[in-house]
Amino acid sequence: MVGGSEFGFLVAGEGKDSVPVLLLHAVGETSESWMHFLSRWGRRGGLAYALDLRGHGRSVWSGPYGLETFARDVLGFMDSMDLSVVDVVGHANGGLVGCLVAARAPERVRKLVLEDVGIPCPREPVVLEKPTVPLDFDWDMVARVRVQVDNPDSRWASWAATIQADTLVVGGGPSSCVPQEHVGEMAGTIPGAQLVTIAGGHTVHESRPEHFSVEVIAHLTAEAR
Numbered sequence: 501m502v503g504g505s506e507f508g509f510l511v512a513g514e515g516k517d518s519v520p521v522l523l524l525h526a527v528g529e530t531s532e533s534w535m536h537f538l539s540r541w542g543r544r545g546g547l548a549y550a551l552d553l554r555g556h557g558r559s560v561w562s563g564p565y566g567l568e569t570f571a572r573d574v575l576g577f578m579d580s581m582d583l584s585v586v587d588v589v590g591h592a593n594g595g596l597v598g599c600l601v602a603a604r605a606p607e608r609v610r611k612l613v614l615e616d617v618g619i620p621c622p623r624e625p626v627v628l629e630k631p632t633v634p635l636d637f638d639w640d641m642v643a644r645v646r647v648q649v650d651n652p653d654s655r656w657a658s659w660a661a662t663i664q665a666d667t668l669v670v671g672g673g674p675s676s677c678v679p680q681e682h683v684g685e686m687a688g689t690i691p692g693a694q695l696v697t698i699a700g701g702h703t704v705h706e707s708r709p710e711h712f713s714v715e716v717i718a719h720l721t722a723e724a725r
Contacts, residue, residue: 502576508558509577510534510550512542519610521720522586523550524574524594526703527645530557530636536709537589540717551577553594555641565644567593571600578608587611587720588665591705592678593645596620602663612665612690613716616672616702618682619660619689620652660689667692668719670712673699694719 501507510531521541523534531550541548552559553570563569574597578586588609590598595617602609628646630639669687671680680697687695696715700708 502573502580505554505560505562506558507554507560507573507577508552510538511548512538513545513547515545515547518546520583520586521546521548522574522578522583522588523548524588524590524597525550525553525556526592526594527553527642528556528637529591529594532557533591533703533706537705537713537716540713544717546720549577549581549583553597555638557636561638561641563641563644565638565641567596567600567645567648570597571604574598574601575605575608584608585610587613589613589615589716590617591615592617592702593649596649599660599663602665602667603659606662606664609665611720612663612667613719614667614669614686615704615712616670616676616678616683617686618678618680619685620649620656621679621682622652623650625650657685657689660686661691663690666719667694668716669693669695670704670715671695671697672701672704673697675699675701677702 525533531552534550538548554573588598595614602612667690671683687693698704698708698711705712
């Protein structure tokens, strides 16, 4: 429970003596998208949680929706699970949520991995049609978050510049829908961040799961710089 609301999550491993990993999915995905990494991390003895963000999967489907709300939910989830410090791995908008958590509560994020996440820049809004098939996320949530991404807060770069976590930025390469120059800008803005490109498109952890896991695990297990 977070603030009186139910939040769903998956957990793998035990890792009582290591910093747990918190996985944050993209908008329109769920914790299920992290199954490969959860399995890999759990097998090597680490503890990992994959959270369903508000409006997704088994978590509460009610607003307010937005990146800041998601970040507050994440910190609330950490409190409810008694997680004082975590390593955060976030994909797409889940990575932006991870950035906000790391910027707002730097003492609680040791390491940060951003998968195909760029500094948000204004873009032309696209009218999306609601799919006719059943969804495992709230369609109203998508529209509300998309407004924030299409017309982002101008302070994103200054927020990213305050992040203290040891950060790895993973770019998806030329086939990604995210301009890779924006991903490079994110890596260049967060102090000391490393950038690696895995040519797997926007969803690297699913298209290139082994390569992604190797890079991320190497980052999470390396001595902090």
